[in-house]
Amino acid sequence: MSELLHVSNVTAGYGDGPAILDGAELTVEPGKVHCIIGPNGAGKSTLLKAICGMLKVRKGDVLYRGESLKGLRPDQVLRKGICFVPQERALFPKMTVRENMRMGGFSLPDTSNLEKRIDEIEERFPILKERRDQHAGTMSGGQQQTLAMARTMILKPDIVMLDEPSLGLAPKIVQEMFDIMRMMAAEGITILLVEQNALMGLKNSDWGVVLDLGKTLFSGPAKDVLQDPRIQDLYLGGSKAA
Amino acid sequence: MADILQTLILGLALGGVFALMGSGLSLVFGVMRIVNLAHPVMIIAGAYVAYWGFKLYGIDPLVMLPVAIVILAVIGILLYKLVFEREARSAKYSEMTVLLTFAVAMIVEGALGGLFTNTQRVTSPAYATDAIFIGDVFIPTGQLYAGILSLVIIAGLALFLKYSRFGYAIRATTQNREAAELLGVNVSMVALVSFAIGIGLAGAAGSLVSFVFSFFPAKHWEWIAVLMSLVVLGGMGSLLGTVVASFLLSVIAAFVGTYIGATWSTMTFFLALFLILLVRPQGLFGEKPELA
Amino acid sequence: MSIAFQDTSNVLQARAEHNAKLALRADRKRVTWFPVVVLGLLLALPALQFVGNYNYVLHLILFTACYATMASGWNILGGFTGYISLGHNVFFCIGGYFAGMILARYGVSTLVTAPLAGLICAAVGYLIGRITLKTRGPSFIISSLALVMIARILFDNWHFVGGANGVALPANDLSVVWAKLPYYYAFVVLAAAAVFVSYKIKHSKFGLGLRAISKDEIKAESAGIDTRTYKTLAFAISAAFVGMAGAIWGEYLTYIRPNIFLVILVSVNMVLMCILGGKGTVAGPVIGAILIVAFNEIFVATLGSSELNILASGLIMALALMFFPLGVIGTLAAKHRLPRILNWD
Amino acid sequence: MLEVQSLAKHFGGIRAVDGCSFMVPKGSITALIGPNGAGKTTAFNCISRTTQPTSGQVLLDGKRIDQLRPHKITRMGLSRTFQISRNLADMTVLENVICQARIGGWRDLFKPALGAEEVDKAMEILDFLGITRIAFEDGSNLSYGQKKLMDLAALLMSDPKIILLDEPAGGVNPTLLEEIVGHIRKLNDQGMTVLIVEHNMDLVMRLSHKIVVMAQGRVIADGKPEEIRENPAVLDAYLGGVLEEAA
């Protein structure tokens, strides 16, 4: 079987609170782009947090290349090759842009190439080059999002999990963002993303997953998901989406 | 003229010691956002290490300094594991941590008092009561050594924080714990180590203090407010700020003490604190807060 | 792998059910008779003096009530508004000196002048607040510490009020058995008033605004809350209570001296009581005051005379903070285990 | 209604807003768009006075408001949301929302916080936004989208005359967004003026009567949606080829 990551019947929640995820299923195949959609508060972000170790998995299991990720700390999960960009931007507000980029390479065992790699990435995102010495916290919302994205590219991980990467980006940049994502996929990096900009997300994905009520309600090729009238109605903004 | 020069020298001499006393506090605040009210009592613990080294084996407090650092760092590690680790995880209760450090201060004070009684102690290496006289003006050797050593230690620390990989991890963790974790930083380790360094610095300060001031367990209450005012004036968490503030305030206090009156020299620290809050709440080197 | 997903209405209905399952409910019932009964008992208690000498019991309750007043007052600023002040004993001192000096010079009992002392403290608190409330978090805590130090130096050098040596105040003329009663009643009433006012504030728009300020001042400000006025007002009210307590405390001790009021232990006690009981709750400061006074008594009685005393206090405090970070009331409430009678919020 | 006159805000060398002027006509829905970092949020901050502008004026109904403290501005009927949601932890969503209710005067201050009337109103708004179930949830324990919705609810609670929305659609589910759009329209029909920052061009085009385009701190275009759509400068700076595709 060609699955890279398998989430089976996972239950998870915050603290002693109720189970937010209650039987979530997910299969991630290598080299593909997966898009999770669902209403606000469905548990999408919670699912990603559970995978990367920020939340405890109460029941069920998360298998990565057949190995369980349960009980690992986020930094350990990262070292296995799963990189997560959370929805609330995970930047260091009082470090400069450049330092933020360097932090992106923190987990690399060999940092000799780091500076060169950062230079390469900066070429692709001119704003980052321009604002190199600005504190990340003072950048505009979209700039921060760009930085967070760019930073993951330093690592060349196996799986990148993105929580709403298009959030707050200007349309032009959104397009670029998805282009980059496709490019990463082409390089063999597997992508798992959560999108509220569902049309755009699904259009640029291979596989679509619908998460609602903490459960996986639907999962199939992105095209099918896009065309399902029920899904259009419930999650894509109704008839207009057609 | 000689008077002015002399006062300046005395102010600077005290400033060096205060700088080291404040820097550990500043570091722990910078990294963990903990206002460690137990820091002064840790300095006293460090002073006891130096004291017993001196008293039992006649070891110079300057030689005891590394020993004090190590012993206190170990205490720091234990303390972190036992008390602060769970706090560090839940940022929600961060203001509680201030009070927790207060409790720790009481525990340590009680323990020190129980072990060593409240008798005041001081180590007396020869240089502690000596001075270099240049004409009419003198430089107290004890404080001179202490000041130079403090600056060396602080400079080392600053370089470490700025350039080492670990320094990066420390700063990253301070600013966004979750993000640091996601980028592969073992955050609890970072917090542990930086806390240990902070307390270790208290140990270093303690061994210097042991011959500059006399001390007993309950003495730390007198230091808390003074050290705090240094840290605030410098800008919370800014090492450089703490150092500058230490020298600045000590010098001002010395002039106030000479020309206005001893009573008011201690007041300098607190008044300065108030003035600074009035005109520049973030301190000398702090970040300007939102919403002025 | 798809789950029951035939129809959109299915999902909508499931969603409604799911939401209902996760939804929390507000708890609105309160037991008012309990505090009232407690108050009644306290008011009746001095009758014990007819059958014996219970001066020490009265002293303990009076002492607790004094601290309950101060802690409740502190709570208005520290608990509701989120500004932790370690300098509230300054108002304790100002209240004590203001009323105390009037007593010494003109013989007017502090029981009469206490409200006035409260007003003075409110005014001073307002002015100080205008300066120090510009800072937040740790800086504010430290500025409050500095405030104590400054007040200490000023009072120590103010020869009109006896400087560091202090002033002895005349004791009342009642016999030993009844001498404590005026102060006992004054403190019990003051504590009740403090609790009542806390309750009222917490449940008013003002209180909601204060809580908003404690969480995010910018957000509060842009929500239309006049944060500066709100917080200085909170500062003034809390200073007033502490000041009134100080006024009466001075006469009760028959001696005022800067370092009776301006020692860190006094302000720490206030803070500690609130934390231990539950910062930001109404009952918390009272419970905290009772616990701390009780602990103190136990230590003095059992450990008596040693450094162990400090160590044990520190230990209790640390354990309480570690295992009841929200205080007794707060933690129980968070776990939904708070007995009804103690839910005053 | 709202008039911004040569507003500027500099951070050290960065000119986030650099002499920008525009007007929001009464009763209109005006959109403020522009590439990332154009200075939209900063302009918002200057208008609502969460930051102090370096220079320039802001007028609300002809009165200068750039010297007032933020709460005064809110009281004058100008409310805003934050791009990165700010919420009050340890307070329930209901309290978060009611917090923003208007307060009459001094006497109101000591009225019960959660008056029945207000609770009803708040619950109605929450219901409308589909987040009733989190009414008693801690304000900080919400999903990203829920926080946005809560912000919106709080905003509605204050009965403002003009609202400034900073990316209200970001992270909100499209289906729900449709409803919100409907509601904004309805509010607008009732006379509320809206200034909205949004990157969702589809929404902007459908909703707004007027569009102001900013880039690098300046206004580069100002006009009806149709005009903006055609404006080559805007296409180049901001939209790329996207708009055609979406339309």
Add this chain to the structure above:
Amino acid sequence: AEPLKIGASLPLTGGFSIAGTKHQQGYELCVDTINERGGILGRQVELLVSDNRSDPATAINQYERFINVDGVEAVYGTFSSRLSFPVASILAKNNMVHALPAGGALRIYTQGHKNIFYFQPNAAEYVGASLAGVIADLVPEGEKPKTAAVVSADDFFANGVWSGLMGEKVMDPADGSLVRDLAPGYLAENDIEVVFSERWPEEGYSDWLNLANQVKRSGAELIVGLTASAEEAVQLTRALKTVRAEPKLVYFSQGTQAEYLEGTGSSAEGVLVHTSWHKDAPFESVLAGEPFSNTDFVAAYQEKFGAVPDEDAAIPFAVCQGIEQAIIGAGSTDNTAMGKWLSERTKENPVRTILGRFNWDELGLPANKPFLMTQWNDGELQFVYPTDEFEGVSAMSYPKGSF
């Protein structure tokens, strides 16, 4: 019979803890000795000590507790003026005999409390008399210091000494009334001009070198250091040494303790300190009806605590003796009778303690009892003044010279 309970609240922690702990030792030693010798009026004595953390409110509270809860029949005083002052009112209110081991400020005694008895030679304001005596009697004519630097802690006791030396008016701030006018003051009386004077705050002072430097610069021949604790005396001495001050005479109000010697070493040489007690003073006293000399006390203390006692242990011991004799004298623990008995003591028929004989004036201050002056010589605290009271007086070394 039931044990006779006596309570003492002491500052065992906090600022005064060092002295407080020694006070506890003094009381304990005395009570133990009494019990070994059969107790008071045939009853064993039970000593209750509690820690007031150097806090006045707590001290008051604890005396109340002793009286109301523990049912003590007598109390011993606490340490330091600032605690004794408020405690005095409470004990007066409860009609207890208040025997103070510390609390020398005149104002405590001018409040009009009855049954208050001070167990040190004299009020703080009159301590200067001994210094004046030393200068008049022991310093050769022509070599007497002409200028003085007076530095002092802002402390209750130190302020009292200061007032006496400088000839200030002692006022009662409560009503602004004059308690005593001490003009012209002991220094002026001896033609010594004060060329530098300075007070430092009660807590948190650290600028010793600066202070010492100013003292040195003033060129004063007499240095008077009125410190609040031995700790401050150590600091001041070390600072004076560092700046190489070279006065003719140095007098400190604190510094008889072993800690002082340990902290200062040879710098202590020649420093004069007043004291209420000295181990070599040949005082004869009675305890439990039997003679008990000062030498016995030193021996007993050494046996029990393994160290040479200092005045902080001796004074409370004397307090305990005074209370014991009062109970015996009154024949019961009726405090009114005890107070009456104590106030009826005369020079001929005094209370006999290891601090010597005590009888009191109407204020409760000892009549005709000078302080002793001691001086550190060769690492030993020698007792140098007054010279005519008893044997064993050492010669005073003069001038002091460098530290």
